[in-house]
Amino acid sequence: MRNGWREPSRLAVGGSTLAAVVVLWYLATTFTQIIPPVYFPTPAEVLQAFRQITVQGYADGQLQQHFLHSCWLVLMGFAAAVGLGVPLGMLMGWSRRAEALINPVFLLLRPIPPLAWIPLAIVWLGLGDAAKVLVIWFAAFVPAVINSYAGVRSIEPYLIEAARSLGIRGAMLVREVLFPGALPLIFTGLRLSLQACWTTLVAAELIGAIVGLGHVLYQAGLDLFPAMIVVGMIGVAIAGGLMTTALGRLEAWSMPWHRR
Amino acid sequence: MRANVALRRREFVVLSCAGLAAFFAIWALASMLGTTARQFLPPPWVVAEKFVELTHEPFSGFTLQHHLLSSFARFGMGFTLAVLIGIPLGLILGWFRWLDVIVSPLLDALRFVAPIAWVPFAALWFGTGIGGPVLVIFTGAFPPCVINAYRGARYVDQHLIEAARTLGARHWQIISEVLLPASVPSIVAGLRVSAGLGWQSLVGAELIVASSGIGYVLVKGQASISTSIVMSGMIAIGIVGFAIDALLRRAEMHLQRRRGGDR
Amino acid sequence: MNRHSHPLLLAAIFAAVATAAQAQPTEIRVSYQPALYWALPFYVATEKGWWGELGLKPAFSTFPAGVPQIAASASKSWDVGGTGSVPAVLGAARYNLLTIGLTNDESAGNALVAAAPKADGYTKNPQSIKGETIVLTANSTGDYAVQSCLAKWGLKKADVTIKSMGQAEIISAMSSKNADLGGLWAPNIYTMEEKEGAKVICSGKDTGTVIPGALVVRADYAKEQPQNVAKFLAVYLRAWKWMNAHRPEAIVLMKKFYDLGGVSISQASMEKEFDTRPTFDLAGQLKIMKGGETSDVDKWMNQIAEFMKSTGTLPEPPQASRYVTDEYMRMVDSDPKLKEFANRSN
Known part of the structure; x- marks a missing residue:
């Protein structure tokens, strides 16, 4: 209940929840077999698959290689999306003219799924990392723009007026007023962007990857190897979680005044 | 000079058109200059022609609108399911803190797993049935439903809850009669995100079933080396996605106005 | 026959009407991949109404590739179908799919x-x-x-x-x-x-490698409805007989079928499909499947299994004798009505 509840360490509860899920999973698939092994792998099978991918390797690489390559791809796509999306969003938030000019095109391209860009990404950029980064970029770009836009719009007009009356203009206005003011929402956008990057990775690696977690998922799908699919999913969840934690640290560090 | 002021209507229209015109001009130019082979970047008018052709001449068995319709039916089911499960779950999580602490880590972990990563399981569990695509769309649309209902419920005015309690309301009464109405704006905002992501998962979902759907058009267009069919498919996806969002935005604005009027 | 209806004829008509009303066609769920040569018989048989002649009502499902197709067999989404030989081995290893015949030699x-x-x-x-x-x-x-x-x-x-x-x-x-x-x-x-x-x-x-295409059935369906499996084979065999005997008409249907699958290729290429991909009639099927472990089909499938072992897909691939069976072909052969049906070229 809301009021009587004293909050224990989140980590402890989270950890015990995950442990409970594993126990339930074991009970359902192995002990009682309510879920037949054909439909979902047992913990033992997943452990076996994990051992296989870390020791012998799977889908042309070992888990750590897949993990690192995927992180690299996501970072590239994320950086490109942030580097372009945040300034563009802020510009649209600041200037109604820029908004009127850019927004229709943005609205036109926005609802097209990243996956749908794959055919074009292949013919334009080939089978290398560039095409994969492009697909990831498409996914991450939209939330970066929207939230940066909303961030600038959320700044109280009197703050800007006050800064102006103090003679703050141009680059300094952006640095001292607009950027800090928009930062909380920009970070919201970055979190969403990062998530979009990871959920798009699998799709991006349909473009003939050699290593990568998405490639593991794809290959395991082709091999009908559900245990390996689960290993890949856990890998993606851990990588995504780690990057989000890092982003949270960055957020806390960059906005010391905004600590919750 | 303050840039952030409302524009006059005419200026707005002119600028919007200019933006679109510039976009299409760049596209056409890139296609004409031949930096990318024209076959792989057909100019806008060729795509437009193909688009019109696809609406009356069947490709892969059906016309474009027919493909869209079957896609839309799958989307509708997946999205409805996500809403029906996600919103109550979000509200419940927002009310019972202990449940929240338990469930949130799981949701956080699942968030990063792509909807299309579920495709093999969807094929395994549901086979050819409608269940497969629906599952994939559901995994895309579900998280925003939960998260926004949860946020809405968490930030409800404490006074309202106290008042309801003193009147002797039970848990489910508080959830349905206090939390739900108070979180409507947040929920509707979540629905927009959810619909967007669900619609985007559709192409992935249609990798399972091969006989119809807009995702199938893309794959078949690609296989017959016709970039203009691929682009027509993308445009159709874009238009429907845009229409879904516009509809929900309408609902959102309508709701805000009504709530404004209530006060 | 006189002008009045012959009592026997009347009786026959009544009987026919009665059985038609009684024998609701049984549904059989057939899976394939669109716009492929070996899937054409399914389309031809449907266009010609041959399924109904054996009391079958096919419900088709199509897949972009073999792997999702056999994955869908795990949820019993289809009963019989055609697929590539590589997916057929994978399906035998994972979900007990039986190979009951070959669609064609697609080497x-x-x-x-x-x-x-x-x-x-x-x-x-x-x-x-x-x-x-x-x-x-x-x-x-x-x-x-x-x-x-x-x-x-x-x-x-x-x-x-x-x-x-x-x-x-x-x-x-x-x-x-x-x-x-x-x-x-x-x-x-x-x-x-x-x-x-x-x-x-x-x-x-x-x-010199033989790459066959496989006709497959879910093992539990085959056990429950062996008759339907045999009928399915008879329909499939008859369609090949007809197509090989009436190639120009078959090619017209092929064009329609490929169009439905979003594929358009030239007349010459369609001819080439017929020219370069041998198919098997009932006698041919029985011949290549005869002899259990030493049969041609077993040999070909075991070579494929060896390949799947080498790629790491199946560390321990199943022996062909475990999942290749000519039992249903023999059922067609031993039932005079089905045998005649399967060998009809019209």
């Missing part, structure tokens, strides 16, 4: 294809493929053909870079000159040949 329909400018160079000197990138669909008959070709030239898997992707992506990558070598199957081979001038540099047939 010539699975090939390593090269983009136009480099094709001749590769043909003259296959060793120059060393170090190149080949795009193919993993766990497919196309994959199998490519590996057989490499083996024929004495190249190992490690000598080339293999990138796995769907057939549509391969076509995109090759046509935009982002890949020179691809593993494709027909009719995608023809699409690349006709639209991009690509050339087949080695097909499964060139290596």
Whole structure:
């Protein structure tokens, strides 16, 4: 209940929840077999698959290689999306003219799924990392723009007026007023962007990857190897979680005044 | 000079058109200059022609609108399911803190797993049935439903809850009669995100079933080396996605106005 | 016969009406992949109404590739179907699919294809493929053909870079000159040949490897409804008989069928499908399946299993004798009505 509840360490509860899920999973698939092994792998099978991918390797690489390559791809796509999306969003938030000019095109391209860009990404950029980064970029770009836009719009007009009356203009206005003011929402956008990057990775690696977690998922799908699919999913969840934690640290560090 | 002021209507229209015109001009130019082979970047008018052709001449068995319709039916089911499960779950999580602490880590972990990563399981569990695509769309649309209902419920005015309690309301009464109405704006905002992501998962979902759907058009267009069919498919996806969002935005604005009027 | 109705005839009509009303056609769920040569009989039989003649009512489901198709068998989404031999082995290992016949010999329909400018160079000197990138669909008959070709030239898997992707992506990558070598199957081979001038540099047939297509059934369905499985085979065999006897008409239907699957290839390529891909009639099927472990089919399937072991897909592939069975072909053969039906060419 809301009021009587004293909050224990989140980590402890989270950890015990995950442990409970594993126990339930074991009970359902192995002990009682309510879920037949054909439909979902047992913990033992997943452990076996994990051992296989870390020791012998799977889908042309070992888990750590897949993990690192995927992180690299996501970072590239994320950086490109942030580097372009945040300034563009802020510009649209600041200037109604820029908004009127850019927004229709943005609205036109926005609802097209990243996956749908794959055919074009292949013919334009080939089978290398560039095409994969492009697909990831498409996914991450939209939330970066929207939230940066909303961030600038959320700044109280009197703050800007006050800064102006103090003679703050141009680059300094952006640095001292607009950027800090928009930062909380920009970070919201970055979190969403990062998530979009990871959920798009699998799709991006349909473009003939050699290593990568998405490639593991794809290959395991082709091999009908559900245990390996689960290993890949856990890998993606851990990588995504780690990057989000890092982003949270960055957020806390960059906005010391905004600590919750 | 303050840039952030409302524009006059005419200026707005002119600028919007200019933006679109510039976009299409760049596209056409890139296609004409031949930096990318024209076959792989057909100019806008060729795509437009193909688009019109696809609406009356069947490709892969059906016309474009027919493909869209079957896609839309799958989307509708997946999205409805996500809403029906996600919103109550979000509200419940927002009310019972202990449940929240338990469930949130799981949701956080699942968030990063792509909807299309579920495709093999969807094929395994549901086979050819409608269940497969629906599952994939559901995994895309579900998280925003939960998260926004949860946020809405968490930030409800404490006074309202106290008042309801003193009147002797039970848990489910508080959830349905206090939390739900108070979180409507947040929920509707979540629905927009959810619909967007669900619609985007559709192409992935249609990798399972091969006989119809807009995702199938893309794959078949690609296989017959016709970039203009691929682009027509993308445009159709874009238009429907845009229409879904516009509809929900309408609902959102309508709701805000009504709530404004209530006060 | 006199002008009044003959009592016997009347009785016969009544009986026919009664059985027609009684014998609701039984539904049989058939799976295949659209726009493939071996799936054409399903379409022809439907157009001709042959399913109904044996009291079957087919419900079709189609899949973009063999792997999702056999995955769907796990949830009992379909009963019988046709698929590639590689997915058939995978399905036998994972979900107890039985192979009950062959769709066709598609050794010539699975090939390593090269983009136009480099094709001749590769043909003259296959060793120059060393170090190149080949795009193919993993766990497919196309994959199998490519590996057989490499083996024929004495190249190992490690000598080339293999990138796995769907057939549509391969076509995109090759046509935009982002890949020179691809593993494709027909009719995608023809699409690349006709639209991009690509050339087949080695097909499964060139290596002496037999790449069959398989007719499969879920083991539990076969146990419950053996009669329906036999009827299904009879319909399939009759469609081939007819198509081989009436090729011009068959090609008209083929064009329609490929159109439905979003594939348009030339008349010549459609003729080529018929010319290069042998099919088997009832006697032929029985012959290649005869002798259990020593039969041709068992031998071919075991070679494929060996290939899947080498790629790491199946560490312990099943023996063909465990899942290849001629039981249902023999049922067709021993039932005079079905046998006659299967051998009809009209």
